[in-house]
Amino acid sequence: MALTLLAQPLLAAAEPFSVQHLVRLKRVGAPQLSPDASHVVFALRSTDMDADKGRYDLWLARTDREETRQLTSHEAADTSPVWSKDGRYVYFLSSRGGSSQVWRIAVGGGEAQPVTDLPLDVGTFRLAADDGKLVVSTEVYLDCETLACTVERDAESDAAPTSGLAYDQLFMRHWDHWLSDKRSQLFALNLSDGVADDAEPVLLTGAVDADVPSRIWGGSEEYTVSADGATLYFAARLRDAKEPTSTNFDIYSAPMNGDGRTRNLTEDNLAWDTQPVLSPDGGSMAYLAMKRPGFEADRLHVMIRDLASGKTRELAPAWDRSPSSLTFSADGSSLLANATDVGNKTLWRIDLASGDTVKLTGPGYVSAVDAGPGVTVFASDSLGSPSEIYALKNGAAKPSQLTRLSQPQLADVELGDYEQFSFAGAGDETVYGWVVKPAGYRRGERYPVAFLIHGGPQGSFGNHFHYRWNPQTYAGQGLAAVFIDFHGSTGYGQAFTDSISGDWGGAPLTDLKLGLAAALERFDFLDGDKVCALGASYGGYMVNWIAGNWPDRFRCLVNHDGVFDTRMMYYATEELWFPEWENGGPQYAVAENYETFNPLNFVDRWQTPMLVIHGELDYRVPVTQGIAAFTAAQRQGVPSRFLYFPDENHWVLKPNNSIQWHDSVNEWLHRYLSSGKR
Numbered sequence: 001m002a003l004t005l006l007a008q009p010l011l012a013a014a015e016p017f018s019v020q021h022l023v024r025l026k027r028v029g030a031p032q033l034s035p036d037a038s039h040v041v042f043a044l045r046s047t048d049m050d051a052d053k054g055r056y057d058l059w060l061a062r063t064d065r066e067e068t069r070q071l072t073s074h075e076a077a078d079t080s081p082v083w084s085k086d087g088r089y090v091y092f093l094s095s096r097g098g099s100s101q102v103w104r105i106a107v108g109g110g111e112a113q114p115v116t117d118l119p120l121d122v123g124t125f126r127l128a129a130d131d132g133k134l135v136v137s138t139e140v141y142l143d144c145e146t147l148a149c150t151v152e153r154d155a156e157s158d159a160a161p162t163s164g165l166a167y168d169q170l171f172m173r174h175w176d177h178w179l180s181d182k183r184s185q186l187f188a189l190n191l192s193d194g195v196a197d198d199a200e201p202v203l204l205t206g207a208v209d210a211d212v213p214s215r216i217w218g219g220s221e222e223y224t225v226s227a228d229g230a231t232l233y234f235a236a237r238l239r240d241a242k243e244p245t246s247t248n249f250d251i252y253s254a255p256m257n258g259d260g261r262t263r264n265l266t267e268d269n270l271a272w273d274t275q276p277v278l279s280p281d282g283g284s285m286a287y288l289a290m291k292r293p294g295f296e297a298d299r300l301h302v303m304i305r306d307l308a309s310g311k312t313r314e315l316a317p318a319w320d321r322s323p324s325s326l327t328f329s330a331d332g333s334s335l336l337a338n339a340t341d342v343g344n345k346t347l348w349r350i351d352l353a354s355g356d357t358v359k360l361t362g363p364g365y366v367s368a369v370d371a372g373p374g375v376t377v378f379a380s381d382s383l384g385s386p387s388e389i390y391a392l393k394n395g396a397a398k399p400s401q402l403t404r405l406s407q408p409q410l411a412d413v414e415l416g417d418y419e420q421f422s423f424a425g426a427g428d429e430t431v432y433g434w435v436v437k438p439a440g441y442r443r444g445e446r447y448p449v450a451f452l453i454h455g456g457p458q459g460s461f462g463n464h465f466h467y468r469w470n471p472q473t474y475a476g477q478g479l480a481a482v483f484i485d486f487h488g489s490t491g492y493g494q495a496f497t498d499s500i501s502g503d504w505g506g507a508p509l510t511d512l513k514l515g516l517a518a519a520l521e522r523f524d525f526l527d528g529d530k531v532c533a534l535g536a537s538y539g540g541y542m543v544n545w546i547a548g549n550w551p552d553r554f555r556c557l558v559n560h561d562g563v564f565d566t567r568m569m570y571y572a573t574e575e576l577w578f579p580e581w582e583n584g585g586p587q588y589a590v591a592e593n594y595e596t597f598n599p600l601n602f603v604d605r606w607q608t609p610m611l612v613i614h615g616e617l618d619y620r621v622p623v624t625q626g627i628a629a630f631t632a633a634q635r636q637g638v639p640s641r642f643l644y645f646p647d648e649n650h651w652v653l654k655p656n657n658s659i660q661w662h663d664s665v666n667e668w669l670h671r672y673l674s675s676g677k678r
Contacts, residue, residue: 014414016439016476019662021413022467023047023655026405028379028387029079030368034087037372038063040389041071041081041090044405052656058092060107061402063375063391068403072105072112080124080220085131089194091115093122102136104194116189116196119151123184124213124220128229133256134189134196135204135225135232137213139182146200150182170244174574175216176617176649184211186223186234188256202258210236214249221275221325227282230256235274244576247272247296251287265305271298275325280332283307288323294577297458299494302326302335302350316355320493321348330373338366338378340491343420343432343462347378360392361399365464377402381465383418383436383472414439416475420463423518426487426507429496433515434461435523436471436481448530448673450474451516451554452483455537457500457508460489468651468658469536477666479673480526482519486511501582505545505597512542513550530673534665536560537621537650541599544629547610548602556672557610558665561621561650564629565600572622603632609639611668613661615648641668
């Protein structure tokens, strides 16, 4: 089966898409629908190359036609917009005053005004339904009774003559920073005429020793306030000695008056419970739940809880997809969910009474959803378009596009056409892949290939306009891009996702071999003699694995933040639940499992030129893994280079560093994909 999806029409004088275009593109954030469903507000990211960072402003779009206008304009970042109940104001986070606080601005015009003036940065916030209370998150010491106490203790620590930190349990560091005794906690503030009063904020989550929202990606989607403003619901994982090996998030309730009577509503489930959302009538709570403790890529099941009785049921138990988010329809009769599906991320409607699921969108990648009276809005992108906002009116056959904010930047830019294909992979199961044609493609010519390998490993590149690993940047270099959703990828049912655990170098490598062969057979413009393989994280691991187990296939390799030694990776990483699930236990207990697919054991076969890239602040896959791979190549005389970023984590986030990353990778590819042998 092949599904052809064309990018924008090619222009005669168009220039190829490049990293310069990629880092400067405007990026549309999650749309938030106004109470009357007439407008959406969203944050728009533009790039300040001189400051080497993104700039965020708020924009408005109508839902009945293509019409946008800028709502805020400030050198500080304005993010996380939320509507007031009457639709007259938009509340948002901003660092305008030198710290991150909640602000608001009238939709009709005027200057923004501060809502909070706390001595600590606000991380996230939510408005209560009646706009009478505000819930904010900030980092505090749990034994401090006031926010000022945390400020004073931080000042004492900064002034101390010593800098040593002592730890008595794991999770000393996470992702890209070292942890302290502080916790992210939720506080309630009273609003008067839309502005917080001067009373000390009321701590709501202090009865639970956890970070709320969670590290490292948790946000306001992890908590919500009841319709009557009396109860807070939040997801949390205890910050105890089990945390490094636990995926056990629970959903709690706590009174908004801060009396501490916290209840664990999902205590019976030892796996992940998260993202509570309340029905329009306030009587039910939907949330997402995994069933297998310790497995971060388990299927997320849709659960419905009656808040009065506590009775909980699973909705659509036979639906073999894993939603990223849930949103109630305006009438409360259904849920809207976005979930990865056969190389796309589509929008679904789930009927609350029957559990029936209906797919609402076609090809593309739906990343954020909101719903209101008569309309659903969402952000969506594809391999041929950056993210824009769309509206799906009730009863409409297809969505209408509301924004085209990246279009001016791509008006004279050529993007490569792309196509999905399938083949018989490992175990004779159907596996899917994608091919992106090079810019300037001409029928009858053959083109070198960038063979991209996604990370996760439970993930997918898919039909997605990625802002780091974007196939169009390789198409713009005159290369074709090919990428495979090998066994372990998401969007093909949970059994397919499960299959990679314990088999990192088995079926996935078979799929990559068969997928590349299938692409070369099907698309005669691919030059099979000129192929380089690239990957990050698990993709970087696979590059290391390929170097020793498929050593004579590629002209060159690019390994970004890849695992080199699975044995040492276990003892150096922080989220221990991940290697323990993937290998069946701790390394010291099942050492043989860690050795079966350990790239370290096959370095004597390495011969393919390798570019190794790593960031110092990567605590998921520590930098020594990259140094070790570079050492293995150098000591054996394999052509190699090490690109080191002292200020980047598992990703490369700074715009100028991203340009350097792409320039270095492209130079490596062209060096070995030019005419002649390696």
